[in-house]
Amino acid sequence: MRVEYINPFVEAAFDILKEVLGDDVQRGELYLKSTSKSVMGVAAFVGLAGNVEGRVLFDMSMETALAIASEMNGETLTVLDDLGKATITELANMITAQAVTKLHDLGFVFDLTPPAIFTGENMEITDNEVEALIVPVITKQGKIEINVAVRERT
Amino acid sequence: MKTKMDFPSINERKPEGQGAGGEAYKVLIVDDSMFVKKQISQILTSEGFEVVGTAGDGLEGLEKYKELYPNVDFVTMDITMPKMDGISSLEKILEFDKDAKVIMVSALGKQDLVKKALMIGAKNYIVKPLDRVKVLERVLQSIK
Numbered sequence: 001m002r003v004e005y006i007n008p009f010v011e012a013a014f015d016i017l018k019e020v021l022g023d024d025v026q027r028g029e030l031y032l033k034s035t036s037k038s039v040m041g042v043a044a045f046v047g048l049a050g051n052v053e054g055r056v057l058f059d060m061s062m063e064t065a066l067a068i069a070s071e072m073n074g075e076t077l078t079v080l081d082d083l084g085k086a087t088i089t090e091l092a093n094m095i096t097a098q099a100v101t102k103l104h105d106l107g108f109v110f111d112l113t114p115p116a117i118f119t120g121e122n123m124e125i126t127d128n129e130v131e132a133l134i135v136p137v138i139t140k141q142g143k144i145e146i147n148v149a150v151r152e153r154t
Numbered sequence: 155m156k157t158k159m160d161f162p163s164i165n166e167r168k169p170e171g172q173g174a175g176g177e178a179y180k181v182l183i184v185d186d187s188m189f190v191k192k193q194i195s196q197i198l199t200s201e202g203f204e205v206v207g208t209a210g211d212g213l214e215g216l217e218k219y220k221e222l223y224p225n226v227d228f229v230t231m232d233i234t235m236p237k238m239d240g241i242s243s244l245e246k247i248l249e250f251d252k253d254a255k256v257i258m259v260s261a262l263g264k265q266d267l268v269k270k271a272l273m274i275g276a277k278n279y280i281v282k283p284l285d286r287v288k289v290l291e292r293v294l295q296s297i298k
Contacts, residue, residue, distance in 0.1 A: 019283045073189070074196075086188040093187075094261050094282050101263030114234075 006030070006133045006148040008102035009056055012095045013137055013146055020072050020091065021139050028136030028143070037132060037147065039123040041065070042080065044092035050110025052103075054130055054150035058092050062119070064142025071141060080119060089115045169202025170294055178204035179297055180225060184215030184243065185232040185259065190282070194230055194259070197289050211235045212243030219247050219254070228255040228297050230280070233267050241271055248275045257296050259284075 010027065017025045042065035044058040060068070062080065069087040070077045077084045092115040100112060125132075125147070132149040171179050181203050185191045195205050207222055209215040212235050219229060229247065233240040240258060247254045258271045258279040268279045277296035280289055 016283060073192070083188055083192065086190075090187045090189045090282075097261030097263040099263075101265070 005150045008099040009146050009148055010135045012098035016094045024140045026138045030135045032131055034131045036124045036126040039125055043118045044088055044115045046096045046115050047113035048110045051153055052108050052110050052150050053153050057147040059145040059147055067141035085117045171201040171203030178202055179227045180204050180206040182207045182226050182229045184209045186210050186235045193284050197286050212238030212240055215243045216246045230257050230259050233260045233264055244276055255296055
């Protein structure tokens with residue numbers, strides 16, 4: 001998978017996370033997964049379809065999701081209720097919307113699905129024939145992994 | 155004991171969300187995200203605006219506007235929503251009330267849709283993530 005697909009998502013995630021959570025956001029080392037990858041507990045999933053296709057996953061632990069949703073709402077959420085899920089969905093929405101603009105500018109044309117939130121334990125994701133590039137982003141609230149598996153449509 | 159009444163009121167100011175006579179400006183919030191609805195609502199009510207209705211999609215927004223009219227001063231309208239998007243809802247609200255004040259709310263990256271909305275007759279736009287100061291500034295520019 002080409003790195004140019006993931007960069008816009010990482011840049012957008014940085015911009016948006018800094019804006020909603022404060023300046024303390026750091027980038028971890030990028031890594032590649034060609035086999036199944038475990039999912040941490042809360043994952044926002046956005047599908048892409050067009051001349052590139054695949055999906056983006058914003059993956060985090062339940063504790064991180066709750067801390068982020070609490071920070072964004074200005075109140076402590078102890079369970080990931082409808083408001084908490086709507087908050088994480090909106091975060092994924094803002095990041096993907098900004099990333100997509102950058103990708104459109106690079107000439108990639110595709111549509112996005114609305115984000116879906118998956119929650120649970122011992123989940124894993126497998127992408128057949130598409131490698132996933134993963135960039136961990138460290139915030140004060142915890143780690144979010146931006147997991148992008150995209151390929152050009154043939 | 156000193157009370158608030160003992161001090162001069164030099165720091166008191168009228169909330170921005172109220173008209174000359176002290177009446178609150180009335181807003182209808184149209185957005186499919188519970189989080190964004192809550193955020194906009196908190197920003198506006200903290201400044202004295204009154205949320206007279208909320209809707210979760212463009213169609214419901216249009217129906218609510220008709221129902222509330224003329225007791226609604228402005229609308230905040232998300233762009234991407236199920237059933238009817240914000241642009242179509244804006245068009246239909248303006249067909250019903252050509253003086254309607256509609257402010258689009260958009261994620262960064264929807265510039266083309268925002269431009270389209272402004273061409274159709276939206277009064278202004280707000281980009282997410284929402285910043286309290288910018289939200290109030292854009293809203294006040296649009297309604298005053």
